[in-house]
Amino acid sequence: MTMNDRASTAVHAATADDTQGATAQTAPSAPNPTPTLPPLKVAILGAGRIAVSMARTLTMMAADDRYRTLVDPYAVASRDQARADAFAKEHGLPKAYGSYEAMLADPEVDLVYIATPHSLHAKQAIACMRAGKHVLVEKAFALNVEQARAMIDVSEDTGRFCGEAIWTRFMPSRLLVDEALSAGEIGDVTAVHANLCYPMTHKARLKDPRLGGGALLDVGVYPLNFIDMVLGERELRRLDTTMVTFPTGVDAQNSTTLVYANDTMATAYSSMMNASDRDGRVDGTEGYLVCRNINDIEGIDIYGTDHELKRHVDVPAQLTGYEYEVKAAVRAIRAGRRDCPEMTHADTLRMMALMDRIRREWGLHYPTEDDAVDGTADAD
Structure with a gap:
């Protein structure tokens, strides 16, 4: 299931909520008011x-x-x-x-x-x-x-x-990304890349292994979830990962490469040592799509194979x-x-299992x- 499949499911669920209770009567004599919860x-x-x-x-x-x-x-x-x-x-x-x-x-x-x-x-x-x-x-x-x-x-x-x-x-940006991919604007997806980094070593919580500190659980979840939303659940053929250890034993920064059974690839990088562009990029046979700041997408740019901008997509205004x-x-x-x-229990378990596997490769417990x-x- 891709990002679009899950987002569309959520949209349909919302529509069902709005229309629940409608009847086949064309002219009800005394319609009941919708109860306010x-x-x-x-x-x-x-x-x-x-x-x-x-x-x-x-x-x-x-x-x-x-x-x-x-x-x-x-x-x-x-x-x-x-x-x-x-x-x-x-x-x-x-x-x-x-x-x-x-x-x-x-x-x-x-x-x-x-x-x-x-x-x-x-x-x-x-x-x-x-x-x-x-x-x-x-x-x-x-x-x-x-x-x-x-x-x-x-x-x-x-x-x-x-x-x-x-x-x-x-976020609505999730559906906007999927609409572009489903429309074939970049052709068939071949690779996904995402990074999220902030200098955060001043935060005691992030340095403490007893609290689950380190880059992976705090910011690394975003690149991995971005990849999962684009590609959906699929067989993982190979995982290569490495990390730099902070003096307290947690991961200071890390990089992971994922290779799937259909030869699609993905890379994820996260760090609590430095800043980064925070971009997510989806590569395809006919171009590529760039999300500016995967932690709160600010805009989506779609390019052709000539690296010329084909379309810019604005994201809706939000409260927070x-x-x-x-x-x-x-x-x-x-x-x-x-x-x-939008985030089922199966999604959560899949992402937690992936991060467990990454940590096992590092030897981080x-x-x-x-x-x-x-x-x-x-x-x-």
Whole structure:
């Protein structure tokens, strides 16, 4: 399934939601009004940088006619009550909790956005679902595929939604890329290349192997997901990968080459040591397509084999970019789904398994990845 197949599935799902309940009657005598569902009350677990971005997003959605019926920005939980109080005050959240156990005890919470270090995701998501909450888990979903499977198993057992919040999977730019590829604007796809790098060694979390630090789980997920969205699930014939080790033992930068059974190739590069152009490029038999900044696509340029620009594609204006994953999660929850069509559980497991394989080639094992996850863990 390609990027277009999954994106189209999501679009069709949205259309189905909008038309659900229509009847074959041509002139109903007394049409029933469409019931208005209450917005989901969303709590944020963690109070770091990405939590701030989500709080801003939820506040903007609640004030926007397109999204106000979806979410109600409700609470934040942190292991520091003072930090939670300050966060709630800054972002206008009614509730602030000094532990995630206190937040889970609140029956008003419908959906929890987990914005803590990677090493806490599995344990916290499982606890949330066992408490009856739906969860939207920031990437990387977990430390490894075993933890991811445990989370998904609990999702199935409890009937709670458990989705991975990798925002690029939900953005309109995804469909724009696929429309160009499906139209044959660059011919048959032969290779995909993607990179994402930021100088981030000043962040303690990224240097700590116990927290799943390093480039791969933080920024490397984006090049790998970009490749997966373009090529879809297909047999991997060969994987070659290497990394440069940071003094703490995590990967400082890494490069991976993937060769598939149909001879399509892909390369992914990520680093926490330096900046890069952040581009994604799709090569074809009749040209190539360039996405400017795969972490939040700013524009799409399509070239011919003569390297002349054939077409530029603008991307739609957005609130912050995070609104799309939230909208998709709410839509999935209301439809009774356990995941989103834009990023299914199968997609998450495939990406986690790929990153596990890459780390095995490096000999990188996180000290906490074998810890029990069906328990409790403090919020960040």
